[in-house]
Amino acid sequence: MTTPTTPEIVLPRLVGVDEAARILGVSKSLLNRDRRTGEAGGVPCIRIAGRALYSPAQLIAWAEAKAQTGAAEAAAAHTPEPPMKRGRGRPRKMA
Structure with missing residues (x-):
């Protein structure tokens, strides 16, 4: 008698903030800020039980896509606005 075999499910490897920062060559604080503000351009992450997890394959694909957009375009997108003038006194x- 043969039993039906269940197909094996292969889950992608997910890494934490430390390893994701190492893969991208950025600081952990930049990744943490990016999740709140999108400062780095929206690094793709998955939230599970309050933890931010990253797929190494998605990180590399995201970085390659960002590299192709050009440095001038990225600089223009992050140009800060001048501060508002305040009255004296x-x-x-x-x-």
Whole structure:
């Protein structure tokens, strides 16, 4: 009698923030900030039980796609706005 075999499920290897930062050559704090603000261009991550996990294959594909966009385009996207001018002295009371 033969028993049906269940196909083996192969899950992709996921890495934490430390290893993802090492793969991309950036700091852990940049990846943490990117999850909140998108500062680095939205590094793809998966949230499981409050942990941010990264697929090494997706990280490499993301980095290659970012490298092809060009440095000038990236610099233009992250140009900070000049600070607003504030009046001198104590603010006036609003009537």
